[in-house]
Amino acid sequence: MQRSTNRVDTGTGHVVVIGGGIAGLAAAHRLLATGLRVTLLEATGRLGGKLMTGDIAGTQVDLGAESMLARRPEAVDLAHAVGLGDRLQPPATATAAVWTRGELRPMPKGHVMGVPGDPAALGGVLSPEGLARIAQERDLTPTAVGDDVAVGAYVADRLGREVVDRLVEPLLGGVYAGDAYRLSMRAAVPQLFEVAREGGSLLDGVQRIQQQAAARRSTGPVFQGIDGGIGTLPEAVADAVRAGGGEILTATPVLGLTRTTDGWDIRTDTRVITADGIVLATPAWSASTLLAAESPAASVELAGVEYASMALVTLAFRRSDVAATGALDGRSGFLVPPVDGRTIKASTFSTHKWQWVADAAPDLFVLRTSVGRYGEEDHLHREDTELVDVSLRDLAEATGLAAKPVDTEVTRWIGGLPQYPVGHLTRVARIRDEVAKLPALRVCGAVYDGVGIPACIASAHRAADEIAADLAGEIIATPTLVQGTRSEAGQ
Template sequence: MDGRAPRVVVVGGGVSGLAAAHRLRTRLGDDAAITVLEASRVLGGKLAAVDLAGVRVDVGAEAFLARRPEAVARLTELGLADDVVHPSAASSAIRAGGATHAMPRRTVMGVPADPPAVADLLSPAGRAALAAEDTHGPLHWDGDDTVGGLVRARLGDEVTDRLVDPLLGGVYSGRADALGVRATVPALAAALDHGAPSLLGAAAQALPAAPVEGTAPAPVFGTLRTGLADLPAALAVAARAEVRVARTVTGLARAPEGWRVTASGPAGEELHEADAVVLAVPAPGLRRLLADVAPAAARAAAGIELASSAVVALAVPPGTDLGARSGVLLGSGERRPDGRPWTIKAVTVSSVKWPHLVTDDALVLRASVGRFGDTRALDLDDEELVTAVRDDLAPLLGLRVEPLETVVARWGGGLPQYGVGHGGTVAAIEDAVAAVPGLAVAGAALHGVGVPACLATADAAAEQVLAHLRARSGSERGAPSVG
């Protein structure tokens, strides 16, 4: 690099891209030129918050999985450890068979390890199908299947529709019959890999270890007191990168000195020269930008489908009775008392779930709408969607009060769908990209849609860039070392 400081362009200003920029800054030091190009006018991607009747509410991802280390470690590194909060002890619920039930314990993404614990959610025929698993003989596992296909064959339709589908819909906005076991329920796949002879046995093996006697269980989820949307902002500040929003990257090409990135912005086309590039964009962006430089990766990325969703947040007057549940999940086949389909797939009673959101100004809720392959509710305009959500909350929660304020956040193509063989798809993307010097990928399209998984892909991408820069430095006489 002729003794000059390294130059890296990160395409994508969501949490993955900003985390990659931050990690590159911590490893490359102050002299590195790091540029972040983001197509929208704001940073953060699917982490966003709004002020709703005086309460700051996340309208994208609202929490991270605390059992994985990446988010807690990064927040600690950013000096935000004291701002991490956890949910209350309130339990959630699930709408099954036309009734609302307490969320059963000892399940793995709805697959029960303890049949009696889910008995109340099933009809007599459903309980009989669950009890009959041992009559099917040993489970033959070929390494992957759709979650719905596996569960229906072993435990029956009701376990799939009333337990598994609502949980998968809440996480992925997808359907049990399309999502792959290995990518969406990896603990269950691992138990099957190790020879679990039944699905119930695999679920029992996949459950996390019980806490030591006399100690409280570790919290499952966490967020920031001021909103999880503050994480991207903190990463951007710490990365000290040149951030350019409203820049749509239109071209990516090899150049004699590394890479040339073309972007369209408010002032027209702009060119960025770089020694390395990190692509932290959704699958369609990967397909488009990799088409010429890593065509095998582009073809693989084209196979990842996306689901769209929306969050409708409502503020209601203080003192409104919201019940004792932290939220309710609904299966795609559930029906309202009047026989119509529900518009929502889940509601989080935020002011019950998160004690820090209880204020004198308002109480808040978030309803989630949209499933893969079903955009009917998303075709409504904002006013119609709010009306439909309120129409659902009346019979579901008994909530009929006029809201103080509402907001609709739409996430078009926000969630990748991890089908059967997703791991092979990702391996094809990463292998093809790794063969191109100075190029790396990160983001939710790869190894998980949650914040910790995205942070892990960002760190991996940064390390790939660092390895390239070291190799390039070492090959240039007199060039300084990197990292």
């Protein structure tokens, strides 16, 4: 085949990572620690994917993901490894609310993703009829779940739709921007799926989950942020990759992959790079296109993955202008059930939630709203000013906030979150089975094992370790993490 591009032969032991989000960066970081040479290619001009900081009224804030689960080690460990350990910071408050039935109501405690162990905890959020429906659950016959079941369908069958509509939907929507009535329980809430498979009472099962969690609970925080924003993590990992000898090329879209007798050719818009292995850390639609020639079956499965889009509206007010708004006091924010028909689906009071935001802008009050769920794309076609206005209207109705912002920023995440419908994990297994037939090529990212930051990093580590083992011809022990260039006091 004739090519008009220049061919770059980089020798052996070389892995190309395609995709510069946190999964791709984590994979590159991991691969370097095995002694392999690494090149990371990112199609856009920016690293980090859905992790991004920006400026609001002169203050740096997160414009994408703002926290990471700390009870899983992968993200916290990576932050320490790249020199950000001294900047990890838990939320200053975790007191949240639910805006439902016309009022801001305290978020109930003692639940698993909105599913209660004790109906008494839901007073105020649910109607008397809804509470009475829950009380009947222990008298019901077990509900068969098979290989998978939708979270909403199962919980509604056991506890009534009101639990799903006013608690499960907003909580799951905050993670997946999805529809609880089509979201896979096995993929999204696996501990509940195991309870469901056992049969018996869901209420009793949730209580067992809570007891087990309490028994193994550490003294550390459930979530962590980073002083300066979670969006600083990708660049810190990139710095560590460069310091370890890795090459990172942005604004370098990959146009095609071709197997060769001894590896792979990766065709970009300017040249062909040869590699011994590939980690594909791109969204499903991109991975589908790139694998179409070499793995048609995997390509078809990836093409079937759906995504939800959303927008974040960040607003900065003079703190003196919001001081009299009592509904904002002490809360980290609130969730909004879709059944209530509002436009915003949540609001985070960043100044309350993150001490570093409060310290960086003592005269400002920063908050943000989120707009858009799976199947609700119309809102995202509005002008920025319209999204700001509708956010202000909903905020005013929910909290009484009447102040005008001094600065605003609208960030749109089109195709931002892969959806995990019933059967998703079976689809993922089929994708991995087909990809494994290719020599030294693996996939990773939010499509496969979870959309959270630790899950994406774990997915990247799995891909990197399998590639390293393929190239070595044997299973390689867990490598030492590459250290970053930033100083880390006290570590």
